[in-house]
Amino acid sequence: xxxxxxxxxxxxxxxxxxxxxxxxxxxxxxxxxxxxxxxxxxxxxxxxxxxxxxxxxxxxxxxxxxxxxxxxxxxxxxxxxxxxxxxxxxxxxxxxxxxxxxxxxxxxxxxxxxxxxxxxxxxxxxxxxxxxxxxxxxxxxxxxxxxxxxxxxxxxxxxxxxxxxxxxxxxxxxxxxxxxxxxxxxxxxxxxxxxxxxxxxxxxxxxxxxxxxxxxxxxxxxxxxxx
Amino acid sequence: xxxxxxxxxxxxxxxxxxxxxxxxxxxxxxxxxxxxxxxxxxxxxxxxxxxxxxxxxxxxxxxxxxxxxxxxxxxxxxxxxxxxxxxxxxxxxxxxxxxxxxxxxxxxxxxxxxxxxxxxxxxxxxxxxxxxxxxxxxxxxxxxxxxxxxxxxxxxxxxxxxxxxxxxxxxxxxxxxxxxxxxxxxxxxxxxxxxxxxxxxxxxxxxxxxxxxxxxxxxxxxxxxxxxxxxxxxxxxxxxxxxxxxxxxxxxxxxxxxxxxxxxxx
Numbered sequence: 001x002x003x004x005x006x007x008x009x010x011x012x013x014x015x016x017x018x019x020x021x022x023x024x025x026x027x028x029x030x031x032x033x034x035x036x037x038x039x040x041x042x043x044x045x046x047x048x049x050x051x052x053x054x055x056x057x058x059x060x061x062x063x064x065x066x067x068x069x070x071x072x073x074x075x076x077x078x079x080x081x082x083x084x085x086x087x088x089x090x091x092x093x094x095x096x097x098x099x100x101x102x103x104x105x106x107x108x109x110x111x112x113x114x115x116x117x118x119x120x121x122x123x124x125x126x127x128x129x130x131x132x133x134x135x136x137x138x139x140x141x142x143x144x145x146x147x148x149x150x151x152x153x154x155x156x157x158x159x160x161x162x163x164x165x166x167x168x169x170x171x172x173x174x175x176x177x178x179x180x181x182x183x184x185x186x187x188x189x190x191x192x193x194x195x196x197x198x199x200x201x202x203x204x205x206x207x208x209x210x211x212x213x214x215x216x217x218x219x220x221x222x223x224x225x226x227x
Numbered sequence: 228x229x230x231x232x233x234x235x236x237x238x239x240x241x242x243x244x245x246x247x248x249x250x251x252x253x254x255x256x257x258x259x260x261x262x263x264x265x266x267x268x269x270x271x272x273x274x275x276x277x278x279x280x281x282x283x284x285x286x287x288x289x290x291x292x293x294x295x296x297x298x299x300x301x302x303x304x305x306x307x308x309x310x311x312x313x314x315x316x317x318x319x320x321x322x323x324x325x326x327x328x329x330x331x332x333x334x335x336x337x338x339x340x341x342x343x344x345x346x347x348x349x350x351x352x353x354x355x356x357x358x359x360x361x362x363x364x365x366x367x368x369x370x371x372x373x374x375x376x377x378x379x380x381x382x383x384x385x386x387x388x389x390x391x392x393x394x395x396x397x398x399x400x401x402x403x404x405x406x407x408x409x410x411x412x413x414x415x416x417x418x419x420x421x422x423x424x425x426x427x428x429x430x431x432x433x434x435x436x437x438x439x440x441x442x443x444x445x446x447x448x449x450x451x452x453x454x455x456x457x458x459x460x461x462x463x464x465x466x467x468x469x470x471x472x473x474x475x476x477x478x479x480x481x482x483x484x485x486x487x488x489x490x491x492x493x
Contacts, residue, residue: 053372053373054373055373056438056442057376057438057441057442057446058434058435058441058442059438060373060376060377060380061376061377061380061434061437061441062434062435062438063377063380064376064377064378064379064380064381064384065381065384065430065434065437066430066434067377067380067381068380068381068382068383068384068385068387068388068430069384069388069426069430071381071385072385072388072389072392072426073423073426075389076392076426080406080407080411080422085408085412087411087412087415088411091411091415095419095423098423099427102427106431115373115374115377116377118374119374119377119378119381122370122374122378123378123381123382125264126260126263126361126364133267133271183271183338183342184338185274186274186334186338187317187334187335187337187338189320190313190335192320193313193316215427219431224428224431
């Protein structure tokens with residue numbers, strides 16, 4: 001089954017392969033019987049599945065779109081500014097932090113950061129191979145950040161979200177530094193350069209926090225992100 | 228219809244898929260992913276320049292079957308330039324701090340050999356695998372629903388966003404902005420505003436619309452994901468995987484002969 005959604009002037013929305021699913025009991029489908037006419041086992045099964053699911057499909061799609069946007073934005077900044085340009089390194093990390101912050105403020109659901117991380121790692125691993133060794137450090141960073149957010153008041157507390165992202169950034173950068181040691185262990189002096197790169201990246205990520213908050217103010221003003 | 232044809236034509240990196248089919252295009256996406264993962268593990272474990280040289284030669288042959296000579300040449304020229312910069316900087320460091328361990332060009336070469344091998348296998352995967360093949364592969368991995376949907380959306384959306392980036396940059400050209408590295412250096416905030424903000428707004432709108440469409444289609448009500456068609460590995464896929472394993476085993480053999488003391492993992 002294929003699904004398309006498009007509107008005049010909208011970005012071309014892609015075809016997404018949809019699992020071969022039975023239609024949900026819905027008033028939108030005239031041929032489908034109303035839920036009261038379904039057999040009890042079918043009705044309870046469908047309702048249980050729908051109720052037990054922690055993530056709504058809309059939220060999962062948002063996580064996927066933001067993960068794609070993060071990759072494309074990083075690629076765009078690197079292509080425009082050059083990969084090893086310090087300003088580019090800062091901007092790449094700034095963009096990541098801003099996007100992560102917007103995502104957390106938009107969804108406001110525990111586990112969002114962890115899922116976002118997991119999806120990013122999975123795609124990096126499948127498409128790029130290199131993400132394989134980053135997997136443990138990213139997951140640890142994601143779990144620690146989720147823990148900090150919960151400790152500081154949960155996803156409803158803005159300060160907790162900012163602290164969680166800051167913590168995620170520093171832990172992930174520490175993990176990246178460890179992985180870079182694996183890469184250059186024959187010539188450990190090269191770690192000085194990777195250390196500088198990681199430090200510049202973290203400065204960019206820190207700068208992304210106030211920029212992200214400013215950006216969120218605009219998005220709230222536009223009615224895209226709600227209080 | 229338009230999106231569907233785009234789905235068939237574009238690769239996971241957003242580039243146009245090469246027409247026809249060399250060996251690389253006929254390999255299953257799972258085979259290329261497995262080779263990519265095997266390569267990433269092998270380059271981390273091995274440290275002997277001869278072993279890595281063998282893998283580099285093999286990976287170069289593998290990537291050359293793509294037929295994208297210019298892109299490969301550009302990537303390897305970039306790696307060579309990075310090696311030259313690293314060599315120059317290391318030389319300066321040794322002049323400044325003579326107590327540092329002596330500079331050994333062969334040892335300095337090893338990280339760049341690793342990088343070149345990974346570039347070869349990743350380029351082969353990314354430039355020859357169509358988005359639809361990637362999505363089918365993801366489905367066959369039987370991931371949990373909450374991981375499968377965002378991953379599939381991400382894989383599917385990367386080419387769409389690359390197309391959006393092209394549109395945004397064309398709009399900027401029309402408005403008289405010339406976005407290049409110099410512009411980015413001189414006006415970083417304005418560059419971000421011009422390039423980044425339209426993309427975020429498009430992404431947010433697309434996420435909302437696609438999410439609503441997915442819910443209306445009843446996505447998520449199935450007990451389990453069922454692939455549209457079952458994809459089996461062909462004989463050439465098994466041959467490619469066996470060849471990759473044999474090469475990695477030969478690399479491990481060379482590393483064993485050289486000993487693990489020269490920076491290997493063990």
